[in-house]
Amino acid sequence: MPQNRQILLDNRPVGEATVDNFKLLTVETPPLQDGQVLVRHHFLSLDPYMRGRMNAGKSYAQPQPLGEVMIGGTAGEVVESKHPKFQPGDKVVGMGGWQEYSVVDAWQPGMLRKVDTSHVPLSYYLGAVGMPGVTAWYGLVKIIAPKAGETVVVSAATGAVGSAFAALAKARDCRVVGIAGGPEKCKYAVDELGFDACIDYREHKDAASLSKALKAACPNGIDGYFENVGGMVLDAVLLRMNAFGRIALCGMIAGYDGQPLPLAHPALILTNRLKLEGFIVSEHMEVWPEALVELGTLVGTAKLRPRETVSQGIASAPEAFIGLLKGQNFGKQLVKLI
Amino acid sequence: MPQNRQILLDNRPVGEATVDNFKLLTVETPPLQDGQVLVRHHFLSLDPYMRGRMNAGKSYAQPQPLGEVMIGGTAGEVVESKHPKFQPGDKVVGMGGWQEYSVVDAWQPGMLRKVDTSHVPLSYYLGAVGMPGVTAWYGLVKIIAPKAGETVVVSAATGAVGSAFAALAKARDCRVVGIAGGPEKCKYAVDELGFDACIDYREHKDAASLSKALKAACPNGIDGYFENVGGMVLDAVLLRMNAFGRIALCGMIAGYDGQPLPLAHPALILTNRLKLEGFIVSEHMEVWPEALVELGTLVGTAKLRPRETVSQGIASAPEAFIGLLKGQNFGKQLVKLI
Numbered sequence: 001m002p003q004n005r006q007i008l009l010d011n012r013p014v015g016e017a018t019v020d021n022f023k024l025l026t027v028e029t030p031p032l033q034d035g036q037v038l039v040r041h042h043f044l045s046l047d048p049y050m051r052g053r054m055n056a057g058k059s060y061a062q063p064q065p066l067g068e069v070m071i072g073g074t075a076g077e078v079v080e081s082k083h084p085k086f087q088p089g090d091k092v093v094g095m096g097g098w099q100e101y102s103v104v105d106a107w108q109p110g111m112l113r114k115v116d117t118s119h120v121p122l123s124y125y126l127g128a129v130g131m132p133g134v135t136a137w138y139g140l141v142k143i144i145a146p147k148a149g150e151t152v153v154v155s156a157a158t159g160a161v162g163s164a165f166a167a168l169a170k171a172r173d174c175r176v177v178g179i180a181g182g183p184e185k186c187k188y189a190v191d192e193l194g195f196d197a198c199i200d201y202r203e204h205k206d207a208a209s210l211s212k213a214l215k216a217a218c219p220n221g222i223d224g225y226f227e228n229v230g231g232m233v234l235d236a237v238l239l240r241m242n243a244f245g246r247i248a249l250c251g252m253i254a255g256y257d258g259q260p261l262p263l264a265h266p267a268l269i270l271t272n273r274l275k276l277e278g279f280i281v282s283e284h285m286e287v288w289p290e291a292l293v294e295l296g297t298l299v300g301t302a303k304l305r306p307r308e309t310v311s312q313g314i315a316s317a318p319e320a321f322i323g324l325l326k327g328q329n330f331g332k333q334l335v336k337l338i
Numbered sequence: 339m340p341q342n343r344q345i346l347l348d349n350r351p352v353g354e355a356t357v358d359n360f361k362l363l364t365v366e367t368p369p370l371q372d373g374q375v376l377v378r379h380h381f382l383s384l385d386p387y388m389r390g391r392m393n394a395g396k397s398y399a400q401p402q403p404l405g406e407v408m409i410g411g412t413a414g415e416v417v418e419s420k421h422p423k424f425q426p427g428d429k430v431v432g433m434g435g436w437q438e439y440s441v442v443d444a445w446q447p448g449m450l451r452k453v454d455t456s457h458v459p460l461s462y463y464l465g466a467v468g469m470p471g472v473t474a475w476y477g478l479v480k481i482i483a484p485k486a487g488e489t490v491v492v493s494a495a496t497g498a499v500g501s502a503f504a505a506l507a508k509a510r511d512c513r514v515v516g517i518a519g520g521p522e523k524c525k526y527a528v529d530e531l532g533f534d535a536c537i538d539y540r541e542h543k544d545a546a547s548l549s550k551a552l553k554a555a556c557p558n559g560i561d562g563y564f565e566n567v568g569g570m571v572l573d574a575v576l577l578r579m580n581a582f583g584r585i586a587l588c589g590m591i592a593g594y595d596g597q598p599l600p601l602a603h604p605a606l607i608l609t610n611r612l613k614l615e616g617f618i619v620s621e622h623m624e625v626w627p628e629a630l631v632e633l634g635t636l637v638g639t640a641k642l643r644p645r646e647t648v649s650q651g652i653a654s655a656p657e658a659f660i661g662l663l664k665g666q667n668f669g670k671q672l673v674k675l676i
Binding site for chain 2: 052060230234243249250251252255260261262263264265266267269270271272273274275276277278279280283
């Protein structure tokens with residue numbers, strides 16, 4: 001059996017996460033039992049939610065156990081199978097974790113999904129045509145539910161979720177405004193991703209200043225907001241929301257390190273009759289088929305051209321992940337494992 | 339024509355509202371034009387939303403103009419009519435404002451509504467079977483939408499909204515927990531209003547302490563919350579909300595005086611996948627008929643027995659209103675004008 005290099009969570013972050021929270025280990029892949037499949041991972045997906053799992057306190061999910069392989073989405077190829085529905089060579093997507101191989105009990109529903117790579121590159125199933133894409137779809141379609149002509153805003157605009165959000169919102173004839181970190185990302189958002197405008201939050205010291213920039217970029221106010229960040233950005237957006245606006249809360253990465261992250265003016269929710277809703281896309285599996293069809297079509301027609309930042313080799317995963325948390329990636333952050 | 343005593347807004351509050359913000363004026367009621375009705379007010383309703391209108395900044399409504407009669411709901415009797423649908427002696431409910439008489443253009447839809455006082459006392463149309471009752475109904479039925487057996491919580495529990503909320507929630511087989519100010523109100527909530535438990539927020543110095551009391555009163559967590567108050571109370575409730583909980587934001591009286599009122603842990607909205615929604619009942623006129631039927635039935639069957647605090651005479655309105663803002667009333671605050 002092949003050697004399998006794994007990244008375990010070794011200890012929990014105190015404040016910021018660092019590469020020292022992780023440990024690399026090499027093990028033998030075990031022989032397969034009946035119903036099991038051995039998958040060689042080609043790509044590992046790195047996503048902000050993983051930071052939340054590194055903390056000890058229960059969030060919406062149990063914390064990542066210490067001394068175990070970090071959880072994570074993977075795309076790869078079946079190399080050996082004791083399950084009738086999977087054959088060597090099949091391209092598959094699953095939650096294989098931060099490692100080069102995984103052994104999957106394929107009878108358990110939802111553990112492993114075969115994908116077609118004839119029109120969509122394998123890695124896209126971890127981004128635009130995967131969990132991040134469906135996340136954008138759910139927040140936009142099911143929570144914000146915009147009408148044509150409305151203005152919608154997304155933070156972390158050039159990430160995997162933000163770029164899918166832009167394409168989905170443009171398809172619904174919305175004005176789409178992004179918030180991102182740095183002039184390069186903002187230029188990319190407008191030139192390549194189809195945003196009507198993009199604001200560099202790093203140019204703003206406080207919510208009042210950012211809010212002023214939002215006013216200029218959103219002359220008709222904001223009808224829908226997709227939140228990946230929290231903190232000052234959310235405060236600034238709230239000041240510009242129109243009556244009956246909708247806010248989909250998907251991430252609050254600004255608070256993952258444990259610092260207090262209050263909302264300055266919650267009374268605006270009342271005075272503007274806003275709706276805020278937190279959600280986790282894995283709890284809405286019923287929408288995945290519909291969402292994936294639309295996302296696949298947008299990719300196929302080049303209306304969604306996701307960018308990827310790819311680091312090489314499993315040993316690079318911790319550093320790439322820390323970079324993601326600091327916004328150093330450009331588009332979907334992946335680790336290439338072959 | 340009769341003399342009409344009015345209360346005008348004379349100047350805007352700086353911090354807390356005081357009786358000196360108001361001015362009493364006596365005028366003649368003008369002769370009626372075609373289509374107009376002269377109403378003698380028997381009761382004036384005092385409600386927390388009026389405090390918001392006293393500020394200069396636009397909230398959900400335009401601010402109350404200076405030098406004009408304070409807005410407010412009124413119940414009274416037609417004394418003269420130049421409109422075919424209204425006759426002297428008709429009991430009517432409208433938005434007559436803080437004054438003894440009003441002249442109403444009765445052709446305008448929604449200005450004046452005839453009510454039947456054979457089974458429901460006239461004053462109740464300003465409380466349990468009026469705007470506050472429908473407010474409770476909308477938040478409970480349309481936003482919280484509880485299942486039988488769920489736990490719902492309401493702040494300002496013994497007020498006009500809170501008492502209606504309790505009766506409506508008990509009719510849906512919920513566990514209903516109130517939050518109120520002082521042991522007397524808490525005892526009344528449990529003994530008379532049907533609350534399963536009621537917590538005196540004045541016994542708690544901070545959100546953590548109040549949250550602990552909520553844990554004891556809500557052993558299965560909180561599924562729905564109706565917010566009238568904001569501030570520490572909202573922080574405490576958020577800490578006890580169950581996954582997929584719903585929060586109806588109706589009032590944030592704690593912030594009316596302009597002090598900052600941040601929300602300490604907005605990330606809980608995400609981790610618990612909560613839904614928050616601000617609303618104003620006057621924007622949902624389509625539910626009033628259905629809500630009023632249920633509220634009238636609850637009153638008629640003595641399942642909702644609203645308590646009233648009644649001050650006497652229009653000149654007493656400012657002081658009664660300041661008392662309401664401080665929670666000195668017990669149940670629905672009214673001013674009797676005859």
